[in-house]
Amino acid sequence: MSSNHEGYPTSLGVSTVDTISLMGRDLSADLIGKVDFGDLAYQLITLREPTAGQAAMFNAVLVALADHGFTPTAIAARLTWLSAPDAIQGALAAGLLGGGSRFLGVSEDTGTFLADALAVVDGQVPTDDIGWDALATSAIQQRRKAGGFVPGLGHHLHKNGDPRVARLLALAQEHGTYGPHLALFAAMGRVAPDVLGKRLPLNGAGACGAVLADLDVPLPMLRGVVLLARCAGLLGQLAEEMRTPIASRIFTQVEAAAEYLPIDHDGPTQA
Template sequence: MPHPSINADSIAPYSTSLGTSSATEIRLLGHDLADELMGKVSFGELAFWLVALRRPQPGELRLFEAVLVALADHGFTPTALAARLTYLSAPESIQGAMAAGLLGGGSRFLGVTEDTGRFLSTALASREGLPISETEWDDFALSLVRTERAAGRIVPGLGHPNHKGGDPRTPIIFDIAAHEGITGPHLALFAALGRVSERGLGKKLPLNGAGVCGAALADLGFPPDILRGFALLARSAGLLGQISEEMRAPIANRIYMEVDRNAQYVSPPSDGT
């Protein structure tokens, strides 16, 4: 309700294509939330729709939800530990624990999804026309790998600290996209990067799951700037699970005590003065 001193008729409208509400209904994406969406639209479909402002096709939704599942939880990662330790410190603030975990989404964890999507999108935009054959895709990918190596940069999405022989999530994403007929240029280029990594780097590196998720999201039409948001959306479910487990079977205090009780003072290195 407007402030009594403000003339409601003089206020310019704030446009939105998302949600509005009145005394009698809530509308979301142009639909009645209670009657048309609740119980009829999955959370994954709604998340896609809220960002893309269009409903996904069934194949798109299957790929999108597979990406969310792939990114949800990877065990005791730094983001999970941050959430658990924050909950230990402030158990009255579950939002603080969730936020602590999400704030750790960066270049080593979760951010690879965005970094890979951006790298692929930039590379494709730099080229006139798409490669036609697998050989052309490989030649294009090899030139990118060699350019990045010469500049001392890594190719995002290549390599994994644990899955040296291949990330188990990667072929699933490729298979779903192929089965649904929605493999696009980002996934095609990412696959080519995997095929040429040994020629370009001198050792074969696997395509990691975070990277293939970025390629898939880019093929679904999402711009690079929003891709990390989907990784964080997926990880929110994982963090909630981690916090719930911390409530049932806590480990955070043990981690804290082990580090604290084994802390050993050392003199700082001499600065030569």
């Protein structure tokens, strides 16, 4: 390298006239046809090859989060495609941009909440359910005392329990990736009704955040993994919109139901 300029270091992709390498391996000879996309995504994020268990759970999270029906993000993508069918990237981006504290961001919020609670014990994690329940109770109480929202609890639809949670917990046990984040998350589900005075079941997005944290995915990357999964779901939504359009009906119904609300400069206008 010439001494009169600085290089731009990367451990990811590097190309020459004749070759393409990725993470130090030949893309064509060593990766294409030999590594599935989920494994590759994990490696790109962590720069480590996943164990069999880590690969299985990372892929399980991608499947669990790919699609959840007509969510706001799916509707946003479909409506954007209705407006600009010549630019699918805009429709896809519209859906991804909706990932926040209510939809798609819960996994990151839960993972961070769990990690913060575990940081308090400084590696001295509980050894039984009684200890985990006590830690979960303390974490929830402190968050509520501070006026904050406890992520990973409750679901707008699955009031009787999110069907993804039990499956992810069982898979993590099966694949040997059930770590402290999932243990604390499970404890949250046990103690939350008593601590909060109401039943808020664990949700799948929170479970996915706990799984990813136990897979050593960096916390700032958790929402990115969720968006990676939802990207596939949004592509499915857009493909279906092309086959069986509904966005025009949504637009027409909302437009037809619009009601003008007179402006009251003296105070709030009552409907």
